[in-house]
Amino acid sequence: MVVPSSKVASVFRAGLFKDRVAIVTGGGTGIGKAIALELLYLGCKVMIASRKTEQLEKASVEMCKQIDRQGRGPAQLHHVQCNIRKEEQVKNLMSATLSTYGKIDFLVNNGGGQFPSAAANISLKGWNAVVETNLTGTFLCCREVYNQWMQEHGGIIVNIIADMWKGFPSMSHTGAARSAVDNLTKSLAIEWASDGVRVNSVAPGSSIYSETAAANYGDFNIFSRNIPSVPAKRLGTTEEVSAAVCFLLSPAASFISGETLKVDAGSSIYPSMTWTIPEHKKLPAYRWDDDDDGTSGSQNTPKSKL
Numbered sequence: 445m446v447v448p449s450s451k452v453a454s455v456f457r458a459g460l461f462k463d464r465v466a467i468v469t470g471g472g473t474g475i476g477k478a479i480a481l482e483l484l485y486l487g488c489k490v491m492i493a494s495r496k497t498e499q500l501e502k503a504s505v506e507m508c509k510q511i512d513r514q515g516r517g518p519a520q521l522h523h524v525q526c527n528i529r530k531e532e533q534v535k536n537l538m539s540a541t542l543s544t545y546g547k548i549d550f551l552v553n554n555g556g557g558q559f560p561s562a563a564a565n566i567s568l569k570g571w572n573a574v575v576e577t578n579l580t581g582t583f584l585c586c587r588e589v590y591n592q593w594m595q596e597h598g599g600i601i602v603n604i605i606a607d608m609w610k611g612f613p614s615m616s617h618t619g620a621a622r623s624a625v626d627n628l629t630k631s632l633a634i635e636w637a638s639d640g641v642r643v644n645s646v647a648p649g650s651s652i653y654s655e656t657a658a659a660n661y662g663d664f665n666i667f668s669r670n671i672p673s674v675p676a677k678r679l680g681t682t683e684e685v686s687a688a689v690c691f692l693l694s695p696a697a698s699f700i701s702g703e704t705l706k707v708d709a710g711s712s713i714y715p716s717m718t719w720t721i722p723e724h725k726k727l728p729a730y731r732w733d734d735d736d737d738g739t740s741g742s743q744n745t746p747k748s749k750l
C-alpha cells in the first residue's frame with residue numbers, strides 16, 4: 445500500500461501561485477485535499493468546498509498546520525459548505541469566494557462520487573445522483589464561475605474525471621458522466637477562449653490510492669486488484685495527480701486548452717481485464733438464412749456455412 449506522506453512538497457517554484465485564488469471542490473479529502481495543499485504550499489489562496497462542513501473544518505485545521513510546519517504559512521484557506529448538485533449553493537460558493545478573496549483565478553472541479561454496481565442493478569435514483577454530482581455539478585460550477593467572474597476577467601478551470609476510456613464496467617454511471625465532462629471540457633474551452641479562459645481535464649487512473657477512496661469502496665478492493673494492470677506496477681499517489689493539476693494551472697500550460705491529461709502510468713492504453721466475461725455462445729455471427737427473403741435476418745441461429 446502507498447503510505448501517504450505528512451509532508452507537503454512541490455516540484456514547482458515557491459510562490460508560483462502567490463496572490464492567486466483557487467476554488468477546489470471536494471477539497472477536504474483525497475485527491476482534492478492534495479490539490480488544495482499543493483496550491484497553498486505554492487502561495488495560493490484557497491477555498492475548499494464540499495457537502496460536509498465537519499470534514500472541511502477538520503481538513504482545514506490539518507492543512508493549515510502542515511503548511512505552517514514547513515514554513516510556508518500562514519495558509520490562506522477558507523471553506524464553504526456546498527452541494528454541487530444544488531444550483532443556489534453553487535452560486536453561493538462563487539459569491540462567497542469573491543467576498544472572501546475578491547477574485548477567482550482557478551476552479552478545480554474535483555467533487556464527485558459513485559458506487560460500484562452492475563448496470564442492471566443501478567436504480568434511477570442512484571443513476572441520477574451520480575450523473576447530477578459528476579456531470580451536472582461540474583457544469584454548474586463552470587457556468588457560475590464563468591458568469592460571476594471569468595467571463596470578464598479570464599481564468600483557468602481543471603476538471604477531474606476518471607479512467608473511463610474503455611467504458612467503466614461496474615461503474616457505468618460514473619463512466620458516462622465523466623466521459624461527458626471530457627466532452628464538456630472541449631466545448632467550454634472553445635466557447636470561452638475569447639474571454640481568456642482555459643479549460644482542461646485531468647483523468648486519474650483507478651489506481652490512485654487515497655484513504656478516502658479506499659474507505660468508500662470498502663470490501664470492493666479496487667486498489668490491490670488493479671496493480672497488475674498498471675504498467676508502473678504500483679499504485680499512484682494523490683500528489684501525482686495534484687502535480688498535473690498545478691501544471692495545467694501554471695503558465696507552463698498557457699497554450700493548452702480543451703485537453704485531458706491522463707495520470708495513470710499508461711493503464712488506460714495497457715490491455716488488461718477489469719471485467720471478466722464468462723464463456724458463452726450468446727452473440728453468434730450474423731448471416732442470412734438461405735431461404736430468407738431479407739426481412740428477417742436470423743441473429744440467433746447462425747448457419748454452418750460461415
Ligand code: ADE
Pocket residue numbers: 469470493494495526527528529555556557577581
Ligand atoms: N463530493 C461528493 N459529492 C459532492 C457534492 N454533491 N457536492 C460537493 N462535493 C461533493
